[in-house]
Amino acid sequence: MPPVTDLEAPVVGGACEAGVNFADALTAGEAEIARIMQICNACRYCEGFCAVFPAMTRRLEFNKADTHYLANLCHNCGSCLYACQYAPPHEFAVNVPQAMARVRVRTYQDYTWPLAFGRLYERAGLTVALALSGGLALFMILAIAMNGRLIHEPLAGDFYVIFPHNFLALLFGVVFLFAMLALAVGVVKFWREVSPTRDGNLADIKAAAQARVPAVAEAVTDVARLRYLGGGHGDGCNEGDDAFTLWRRRFHHFTLYGFLLCFAATCVATLYHYLWNLYAPYGFSSAPVILGSLGGIGLIIGPIGLLWLNLKRDALRADVKQNAMDRGFIMLLLLVSATGFALLLLRDTRFMALWLAIHLGTVMALFLTLPYGKFAHGIFRSAALLKFNIEKRMPNRLGLGGE
Amino acid sequence: MATTLFMPDVLVIGGGNAALCSALMAREAGASVLMLESAPKEWRGGNSMHVRNLRCMHEEPQDVLVEAYPEEEYWQDLLKVTGGLTDEPLARMVIRHSSRCRPWMRKHGVHFQPPLSGALHVARTNAFFMGGGKALVNAYYRSAEALGVEIRYDSPVKSLELKDGEFVAAITESGERITAKSCVLGCGGFESNLEWQREAWGQNERGEWTAENFLIRGTRFNQGVLLKFMIDAGADTIGDPTQAHCVAIDARAPLYDGGICTRIDCVSLGVVVNREAKRFYDEGEDFWPKRYAIWGRLVAQQPGQTAWSIIDQKAIGRFMPPVFDGTKANTLEELAVKIGVDPATFMDTLNAYNAACQPGIFDHTALDDCRTDGVTPAKTHWARVIDTAPFYAYPLKPGITFTYLGMKTDATGACRFNEVPSTNLFAAGEMVAGNVLGKGYTAGVGMSIGTAFGRIAGVNAAASTGHRHPTFHEELSYAAGH
Ligand SMILES: Cc1cc2nc3c(=O)[nH]c(=O)nc-3n(C[C@H](O)[C@H](O)[C@H](O)COP(=O)(O)OP(=O)(O)OC[C@H]3O[C@@H](n4cnc5c(N)ncnc54)[C@H](O)[C@@H]3O)c2cc1C
Ligand code: HEM
Ligand code: SF4
Ligand code: SF4
Numbered sequence: 001m002p003p004v005t006d007l008e009a010p011v012v013g014g015a016c017e018a019g020v021n022f023a024d025a026l027t028a029g030e031a032e033i034a035r036i037m038q039i040c041n042a043c044r045y046c047e048g049f050c051a052v053f054p055a056m057t058r059r060l061e062f063n064k065a066d067t068h069y070l071a072n073l074c075h076n077c078g079s080c081l082y083a084c085q086y087a088p089p090h091e092f093a094v095n096v097p098q099a100m101a102r103v104r105v106r107t108y109q110d111y112t113w114p115l116a117f118g119r120l121y122e123r124a125g126l127t128v129a130l131a132l133s134g135g136l137a138l139f140m141i142l143a144i145a146m147n148g149r150l151i152h153e154p155l156a157g158d159f160y161v162i163f164p165h166n167f168l169a170l171l172f173g174v175v176f177l178f179a180m181l182a183l184a185v186g187v188v189k190f191w192r193e194v195s196p197t198r199d200g201n202l203a204d205i206k207a208a209a210q211a212r213v214p215a216v217a218e219a220v221t222d223v224a225r226l227r228y229l230g231g232g233h234g235d236g237c238n239e240g241d242d243a244f245t246l247w248r249r250r251f252h253h254f255t256l257y258g259f260l261l262c263f264a265a266t267c268v269a270t271l272y273h274y275l276w277n278l279y280a281p282y283g284f285s286s287a288p289v290i291l292g293s294l295g296g297i298g299l300i301i302g303p304i305g306l307l308w309l310n311l312k313r314d315a316l317r318a319d320v321k322q323n324a325m326d327r328g329f330i331m332l333l334l335l336v337s338a339t340g341f342a343l344l345l346l347r348d349t350r351f352m353a354l355w356l357a358i359h360l361g362t363v364m365a366l367f368l369t370l371p372y373g374k375f376a377h378g379i380f381r382s383a384a385l386l387k388f389n390i391e392k393r394m395p396n397r398l399g400l401g402g403e
Numbered sequence: 404m405a406t407t408l409f410m411p412d413v414l415v416i417g418g419g420n421a422a423l424c425s426a427l428m429a430r431e432a433g434a435s436v437l438m439l440e441s442a443p444k445e446w447r448g449g450n451s452m453h454v455r456n457l458r459c460m461h462e463e464p465q466d467v468l469v470e471a472y473p474e475e476e477y478w479q480d481l482l483k484v485t486g487g488l489t490d491e492p493l494a495r496m497v498i499r500h501s502s503r504c505r506p507w508m509r510k511h512g513v514h515f516q517p518p519l520s521g522a523l524h525v526a527r528t529n530a531f532f533m534g535g536g537k538a539l540v541n542a543y544y545r546s547a548e549a550l551g552v553e554i555r556y557d558s559p560v561k562s563l564e565l566k567d568g569e570f571v572a573a574i575t576e577s578g579e580r581i582t583a584k585s586c587v588l589g590c591g592g593f594e595s596n597l598e599w600q601r602e603a604w605g606q607n608e609r610g611e612w613t614a615e616n617f618l619i620r621g622t623r624f625n626q627g628v629l630l631k632f633m634i635d636a637g638a639d640t641i642g643d644p645t646q647a648h649c650v651a652i653d654a655r656a657p658l659y660d661g662g663i664c665t666r667i668d669c670v671s672l673g674v675v676v677n678r679e680a681k682r683f684y685d686e687g688e689d690f691w692p693k694r695y696a697i698w699g700r701l702v703a704q705q706p707g708q709t710a711w712s713i714i715d716q717k718a719i720g721r722f723m724p725p726v727f728d729g730t731k732a733n734t735l736e737e738l739a740v741k742i743g744v745d746p747a748t749f750m751d752t753l754n755a756y757n758a759a760c761q762p763g764i765f766d767h768t769a770l771d772d773c774r775t776d777g778v779t780p781a782k783t784h785w786a787r788v789i790d791t792a793p794f795y796a797y798p799l800k801p802g803i804t805f806t807y808l809g810m811k812t813d814a815t816g817a818c819r820f821n822e823v824p825s826t827n828l829f830a831a832g833e834m835v836a837g838n839v840l841g842k843g844y845t846a847g848v849g850m851s852i853g854t855a856f857g858r859i860a861g862v863n864a865a866a867s868t869g870h871r872h873p874t875f876h877e878e879l880s881y882a883a884g885h
Contacts, residue, residue: 042664042726045455045535048516057520060724082541083534085453085662089445092657233514233533242541398720 026064029103033070034062036094039086046080049232051222051388052096053080058396068107069194072377072384074100075228077237079244081317088316101319108376113185120372124325128332131368136361143357150354157281157347162356165273165280175367182371187379194384196391204394211393219386226252240312251305255333256378258298262337265292281347292340299337303330329374335362411437411553412868413861414573414583416560416629418442419449419622420536420850421832422589423543424857425864426552427511429587432865432872436552437583439575441559441590442624448540449591450621450805450833450849453662455519455536456529457854458847460502465530467515472528474498480528480845488841492884496814497839500855500882505530507878508854512542521723524692529847535663559624560590562632563828568820570828585827585864588818589857592806592833593627594647595619595659600803603645609706616708618652620802623659630808630834639811639819642837648844649699652802654709655727667797668722670698671785672767673714674756675799677705680739680748682756687774687784691722696844703801710799711742713753716791721767729795738794757788805849809837814883816860827867829860855882 026034037056040046047053052073059066076097086092109118120127143150143162155161159168192198197205222228229237229249236246269288272278282288307330310323339359346355369375413429415422418440430436440447460477461468477498481489505515514533518526532539547554563586564572570586593599597614604614634640656665671691674682675698684701688694702710714729732738739749759778765771765787775782810818810830817824832853839852859879862872 038724039664039726041724042666043535043662044519044521045532045538045663047519048514048531048533054520060720079534079538083538085535085537085660086664090660232516235514243545 026067027103027106029099029106030064030067032099033067033103036096036099037062037066037070039092039094040080040096043086045085046083046096049079049083050075050077050228051385052100054392055388058391058398060398065193065198067103068110068190069384069387071100071103071107072190072380073388074104075226075237075381076101076317077229077231077248078314078317079231079238082238082242095317097317098319101317101322104377104380105319105322105325107190107380108186111186111189111380112372113182113189117182117372120369121325124322124373125328127372128324128328128365128369131365132332132335132362135364135368136358138364139357139361143353147353150357151350152353154348154350155352157352159280159347159352159356162353163360168360169270169273172363172367175364179367179370183376183379186371186376187383190380191383191387194387196387196394207394208390211390215386215389215393218389219382222385222389223382226256238314238317239309240314247305248309251302251309253302254298255302255306258295258300258302258337259333261291261295261298262340263295265289265295289344293344296337296340299333300341303334303337306330307334325374329369332362332366332369336366409437411435411583412585412870413437413864414439414570414581414586415589415861415864416573416586417449417589417591417832418447418554418556419589419591419832419853420451420454420540420543421834421853421857421860422587423451423540423547424854425587425589425829425831425861426547427543427550428858428861428872428875429865429870430547430550430552432862432870432875434865434868434870436547437581438547438552438554439558439560439573439581440554440556441626442556442622444556446622446624447544447556448537448622449625450594451853452537452540453535453621453660454532454539454850455663456522456525456531456847457505457850458501458528458845459505459530459851460498462502465505467517467530468527470527474502477501477528481839481848484843484845485839485841486843488843490838493812493814494839495884496882497852497855499884500858500878501851503878503881504854504858507858508539511546513539514542524690525846559626560629563629563636565636565828568818568823568825568828570825584868586829587816587857587860587864588629588633588810588828588830588834589832589860590629590834591622591625591627592808592836593625593630594621594803594806595623595625596627599627599631600647603647603806604703605645607704611706611708613703613708616800617649617703618654618656618661618665618800618802619659620650620652620656620661620665620804621659625833627806630810633810633818637820639822640808641811641835642807642809642841644806644808646808646842647806648696648804649703649801650695650804651698651702651710651799653725653727654798654800656800656802661802664726665802666695666723667712667725667799669714669718669725669795669797670694670712670799672718672722672787673712673789674753674782675710675712676744676749676752677710678707678744680744680746681752682778682780683710685780685783687782687786689770689784692846698799699801699803702799708801711744711796712799713738713789713794713796715789715794717787719795725797727797729797731793731795733792733794735789735794738796742796742798753789756782756786757790760786760788804844805833805836807837807840807842809834811835812838812856814859815863816856817863827864829864831856831860 080096084094086094109121112118197208226249235244265288343355343359412434413436415426415438426436426438515530516533559576560573561576562574572580572582600614601612652665730741736746739746755778759775761776763773765773770784773786775786812835816829818828836852862875
């Protein structure tokens with residue numbers, strides 16, 4: 001069983017001999033997952049590490065939808081690569097995380113909305129760079145057009161002298177809603193394909209309906225605690241070698257919760273503005289500033305840590321083509337928080353307009369690329385975990401005997 | 404010849420479970436330790452990197468182990484599989500050791516988990532390693548490095564320098580002479596040595612060299628070099644040199660390191676025919692986990708040392724999925740043609756079998772009442788007519804797990820010359836397994852033996868250089884029954 005090398009070409013038949021009709025033809029990357037899963041399914045040593053293997057044992061063959069589901073269930077923790085008796089240089093060349101990573105990014109593309117934008121993933125570095133320069137240019141030009149200059153007499157931190165509040169709210173509101181819409185359409189398309197009740201079997205539909213509430217609760221905790229970056233035993237995942245570390249999970253927590261806090265800060269500020277007519281700038285001890293600062297700290301520590309880990313990660317298990325997407329997203333998060341802090345510090349000086357334009361430009365770049373970059377992983381992974389938690393509560397159709 | 408200047412207290416030869424246990428214990432005792440592993444780093448760990456569980460005695464539920472598996476029951480199981488070819492005091496020491504060694508294993512990074520799906524029948528007796536043997540070996544190597552054990556890969560040892568039964572130095576293949584105050588041999592059996600296997604199994608009445616068609620389930624590095632050296636040097640040995648643990652596996656498995664995934668679990672759900680398209684043994688004698696070792700030998704006796712497991716659609720989904728796809732056909736004739744056996748004989752065999760199947764209630768989780776009547780050999784359980792397309796064939800060959808020949812030893816793990824134990828040369832793991840397991844096998848006992856003797860040999864090798872292990876004595880005196 002040689003590894004599949006050309007990842008773009010479709011392979012008819014794939015690793016399972018069952019008659020595959022052309023509509024279901026696996027790409028080489030998907031066929032590689034099917035091939036590897038067939039080996040793992042006969043071995044199963046890694047069952048304790050994560051959700052991928054228990055999901056695998058419910059199947060005997062792996063079709064296109066299965067490979068998409070499993071690819072997004074994998075957290076690329078690395079445990080099953082270092083533990084694998086069939087990893088390269090063994091001729092079976094089993095490398096689960098790499099095969100999963102390659103298909104995972106393809107699923108983001110395949111389910112992108114609008115579909116044509118899927119190509120942006122292929123040039124993820126360029127996408128981020130373009131969005132960033134576009135965002136920066138936009139706000140610089142707007143600032144000059146609206147105020148005539150970027151450097152000015154101190155304005156006591158009043159952003160809305162530079163950009164009127166309603167203008168900002170409208171601009172970001174529209175972009176953000178579009179991003180959410182695009183992500184939602186994408187994940188709905190994904191869910192339709194991998195849905196546990198896709199076969200329309202009545203017993204399945206009933207079982208799935210019963211499973212829904214506990215499954216959602218468990219999926220939420222799996223996401224919130226990043227359970228599967230714990231390696232099954234709680235010692236964490238792998239980075240450069242077979243040693244375990246919890247730092248990836250910790251840095252991700254900083255990042256994710258930092259992001260959520262910043263998001264909360266914006267929501268609270270919006271409420272202040274429209275509900276209670278409290279207008280920015282808010283004091284250092286106000287809720288939006290505290291939330292934003294805490295979030296910002298998270299979004300500085302988290303991305304720096306993730307970048308550090310990303311740079312020293314074992315290339316054997318990564319899809320190096322995705323480095324640009326991963327690192328681009330990390331850098332963008334870092335820029336958003338760093339420019340946010342710079343703005344907080346400089347808001348009473350002559351440079352407020354300049355930093356406001358820079359910060360808003362980076363935030364705009366982040367929003368624009370949310371549906372067309374690494375951010376998609378959070379949405380797709382959450383969906384895959386939800387499916388896993390529903391499916392595992394449904395009866396298993398296989399009745400394998402003794403061993 | 405270059406002699407290495409650094410002279411370790413303990414030299415450990417090998418790089419699998421037994422060697423690692425020795426090295427860790429000797430280092431814990433304060434001895435300086437050098438380990439020589441014949442394999443390069445990416446292939447380190449010998450057969451131990453293919454294992455999945457450890458058979459453990461326990462009086463009550465213990466983390467991943469349910470219910471109880473008392474000493475006596477374990478001993479009876481061992482007695483049964485070995486047919487008495489065992490040494491009771493040593494066996495009981497290994498058994499008792501298995502009940503207390505896991506905290507130490509955990510301390511060095513080994514993680515346990517409940518049984519894998521499809522292996523629930525050993526939930527009571529066996530503790531599974533999370534991620535399998537390679538994860539275990541990785542954990543031990545990390546711990547050994549952290550403790551300051553010096554590890555050299557790509558370092559096969561060719562011979563030893565002995566003086567009156569005492570270890571003086573090891574000579575590597577590259578000609579380096581490495582002296583040490585004591586030595587532990589943890590370098591496995593001779594299963595990977597095809598030449599030796601060929602000799603051991605000999606020529607059959609058809610003139611075939613049986614072992615030429617064997618596959619080795621584990622590492623390619625257990626060439627038995629030091630086993631042979633020790634035999635030639637006059638060390639006391641144990642175990643039948645012509646015997647090996649041999650199971651039926653997929654004939655398409657690689658020559659080495661096919662490991663666990665190449666097993667074929669559908670034998671009891673169908674029939675097995677040889678190259679002459681004839682059945683040759685009761686496929687439904689007992690549950691497959693209890694029979695797969697017998698089938699290795701049975702297949703070895705067939706012409707060309709090959710056979711095919713034949714099933715129909717009804718069996719799909721009822722056995723652990725195989726790693727290779729079966730040959731698939733819509734009729735039995737077509738299947739015969741595809742696998743290259745005579746279609747006429749094949750059809751006679753299958754028709755005779757099908758006609759002999761008696762009505763019954765099929766239940767592959769129990770010894771059911773589906774059996775044949777009037778066909779030889781009979782199939783005594785799970786006999787169902789093979790009539791539902793598509794049909795599948797899986798080719799079988801004998802796969803060697805390990806050999807039984809080893810060094811005679813005692814409760815200290817010392818090698819012996821003319822019944823006199825060496826004071827500084829010890830052996831562990833597969834090299835001494837024959838003392839406890841003279842023949843047969845039961846899941847997880849290899850690791851029980853290797854872990855017990857590995858730790859004991861390491862402690863005693865360190866002790867012979869004046870380094871006493873700080874804590875092991877209590878564990879050992881319990882294991883030794885004092
Ligand atoms: C596929 C498979 C599955 C198994 N599953 C289980 C299981 O689940 N549970 C169980 O208890 N047992 C199992 N066994 C048996 C088990 O593997 C052995 O009992 C155990 O691993 C023996 O350990 P060891 O350290 O003695 O030998 P090994 O792990 O084989 O180590 C021998 C080491 O010595 C090195 N070496 C050899 N010659 C030299 C030399 N001349 N110089 C230097 N180094 C040398 C080798 O490279 C290797 O690292 C299995 C065996 C196989 C093949
Ligand atoms: C606001 C939401 C999120 C943000 C900002 C975020 C951010 C990031 C970043 C920056 C990385 C680093 C890329 C790298 O590995 O180098 C990352 C990786 C990762 N994230 Fe998230 N994430 C979010 C949500 C989620 C969610 C909901 C999950 C669900 C389980 C998740 C799981 C992971 C995992 C497993 C990785 C590492 C594996 C990989 O390379 O893809 N993330 N995330
Ligand atoms: S990754 Fe390797 S060791 Fe783990 S289940 Fe798959 S084949 Fe087995
Ligand atoms: S890399 Fe980690 S998460 Fe992915 S399949 Fe392997 S063990 Fe599971």
